[in-house]
Amino acid sequence: MASIQRAGVPHVKLRRKRDRRLRLLASGVLIIALLLGGAVIAGTAFYDQVITPGEMMLENATEVWSVDGKTQIAQLGSTNRTEVPMTKLPEAVRHALIAGEDKNFYSHKGIDLWGIGRAAWNNLTGGATQGASTITQQYARHAASDMKMTYARKSREAVMARKLENEYSKIDILGFYLNTVYFGRGAYGIGAAAEIYFGIPPDNIETMTVAQAAVLGAVLKQPEPYGEARGFDPQNDPAAARDRWAYVLNNMVEMRWLSQHDRSALTYPQTLPFDERTQAAWGYTNAGTGYVMRYIEKELFERGVILHLNENRLGNWKNAGLRITTTIDPRVQSALEAQLNRAVAGSSLSQQRENVIGAGVAIDPANGRVLAYYGGTNSGINTDWAGMDAPHPPGSSFKIYTLAAGVAEGISVESYLDPRVPEAESEDSPFYRLTARMGPQKVMQMAANAGIRTAWRIDPEKPIDLTKAVPGGRDPFDYNAGVGQYPVTVLDHASATATFANHGKYFAPHFVIKVERKNRKTREWEPLPAGAEKRFGAQRVSRAVADDVTGVLKQMTGDDIVAGSGRESAGLSGAWENGLKKPDGSQRFPGTNAHAWFTGFTSQISATIWVGSKDYNATPIRHLDGTSMGSAYPRSLWKAFMDHACADLNLPPTKLPSGRYTGGQGRGTPPLPSPSQSPGCDPHCFAPVPDPTPTPAQETTEAPSTPDPSGSPT
Secondary structure (H helix, E strand, O other): OHHHHHHHHHHHHHHHHHHHHHHHHHHHHHHHHHHHOHHHHHHHOOOOOOOOHHHOOOOEOEEEEOOOOOOEEEEEOOOEEOOOOHHHOOHHHHHHHHOOOOOOOOOOOOOOHHHHHHHHHHHHOOOOOOOOOOHHHHHHHHHOOOOOOOHHHHHHHHHHHHHHHHHOOHHHHHHHHHOOOEOOOOEEOHHHHHHHHHOOOHHHHHHOOHHHHHHHHHHOOOOOOEOOEOOOOOOOOHHHHHHHHHHHHHHHHHOOOOOHHHHHHOOOOOOOOOOHHHOOOEOOOOOOOOOHHHHHHHHHHHHOHHHHHHHOOOOOHHHEOEEEEEOOOHHHHHHHHHHHOOOOOOOOHHHOOOOEEEEEEEEOOOOOEEEEEEOOOOOOOOOOOOOOOOOEOOHHHHHHHHHHHHHHOOEOOOOOOOOEOOOOEOOOHHHHHHHHHHOHHHHHHHHHHHOOOEEEOOOOOOEEEOOOOOOOOOOOOOHHHHHOOOOEOHHHHHHHHHHHHOOOEEOOOEOEEEEEEEOOOOOOEEEOHHHOOOOOOEEOOOHHHHHHHHHHHHHHHOOOOOOOOOOOOEEEEEEEEOOOEOOOOOEOOOOOEEEEEEEEEOOOOEEEEEEEEOOOOOOOEEOOOOOEOOOHHHHHHHHHHHHHHHHHHOOOOOOOOOOOOOOEOOOOOOOOOOHHHOOOOOOOOOOOOOOOOOOHHHOOOOOOOOOOOOOOEO
16 A cells, blocks of 8 residues: 555646646746737737637527518527627616626726736636636637637637727627627527517617616626536526626626616516527427428528528528518418417317318418418428428319319300219219310419419329429329319419419419628618519419409309408319228228318408318318318318408408400300209309310310229319
8 A cells, every 4th residue: 555655646746736837837927928918919910810700600590570570480590699789789788788797898908917817816826717808808719719718728818809909999899799698598699688588679679778787797607507506597596696686786886887876776677487489499390380481491592592691601591690571471370370270279170170180371462472371380290281291182172273274265154064974973074074175284284374383193202393394195184183183282272373363463472571681890681682572473374264263263152251241252162082992992981071172362362271181181081070071161261261361451342353254155055944953063063164065176086084083072
């Protein structure tokens, strides 16, 4: 044992003495160097450059706002930071933010020599380790991305601090510091901190009080727990937070920034609890507009915003400090979610069976702006039921485009076709027969003209891009195209329906109105030219055809007035049967549906509602009483939504065209005496129907195929 002690202990003691001598020497050299001040700067200018926040590639959260600019619907990015100009902060507030960290800020030249001396002596004599950094030095440290507590770092930090003081004003340096320093709770900079702790938006930061600023000034000492110390966030250690708050205010009194009388009148302010919005990103998941962020990113790419950010080294769009104003109207969004979002108390879907889900889109026909979008909450299943993730067979609601294609071929809507045909006896057979005579390409081309950009074959993995070209013949689309067999998205169906509401003039559906970014010098929002809204309308369906179709669709809504008397609406419902089979080939769920739709419009809003099952058709959609859910249910949701939205927007009642019913008439079978006398129609039968009798040039020898057995429209 003695030999071990003789061998080990003396060496340990020697190392400790040597380390202490080195620290003493380094401290002495540092103090002398700092006292020399200007000589230090002159001798080290070759290796240190002053870095401003504009040169630091700092990450700023991107904000997503509603169309009115009053409701923030999301915040994106990995860093919660929003720059604010120091001129917006009252002078007393600026004092409160620095009184605890650097009360001599306005009198020193970037380095507090006495503070450094005291800290060095305390460190050498065994006291607690102290940094004694001014806020100028703290910013310099952050700019250099060098947080290691070493004497070499302190020397470099001091050099950069002196350079900052020589080149920039005190208020500039204060802005550098307060816009980059960490306040805890994921907040970088005073803009994010004010919102997280007190609910003060960055644009209203001038409303911050001295008492509130003193809380944040106190937090800076230690924003989060470390080791046994819990820090100065009042949520983590209320007593320590209050003591530090008092220390900040007492320093303000000492510096004559605050009178003792005013100091005595201040009370500790209430802070907000920690919640989701203290994170860098929120509103992307578990929100009704969560899937809108996908469309925003797509539009930023298409418009060249992302290219601009990349070329100018401004970072990823989610971290580039953008302010994106969307087309989403919170009133319309609320009305839509009141029907479709199960998470909304009292919503219609929340009162249905667990497997029943819905999606919907509302569009302004006059410009293509998407006013509301609900495809789910972007959580859990992670499927956007209104978009490309999950297209659905539209059933009879697709007959809008079949009818339009017939009218475009010169056949009047006043012509009739007897539904009693050999292929099948149902209200769908006239449209099936019409498609067989015209060719499915005519129907799909009309749908594409109106705004159906993508359609799927029965295999959902094989989308067909209709914006490029509609394939001819019966491949990939057969005659069942005319009765809505091929899946489409809710967004496209709403967009194409909007074209008829706008007399055949198409506007591409879009979500972004403008994109702004703060000027790093003025701290004011400036628009990015590449992010400007682009609205180019095109007459994709002739006005005569569109208005004739609207005249027919008005008959489908009948006396069901939307949002008050005098307002006309038009639309069409549809459903698709659940086609699942048993091993013997029989229907597993006979007489039930897998999809139900209603798409319709007034002159001001086009909206499409889809209802289906969250297990991709494995379970039929049924009412609570067990009866099959048909198209009447989404129609009721559409009506309730439209009533709500039109009332909240205070839209005046408008009329829709009745149509001139152009084209050839009387070329089909004589009209039946009444809908009830037709074995294939009921009072909701979509009639009149164009006569498909072809001209000689249109004659075809192809025999119509039978409907696909996996499902059929209802």
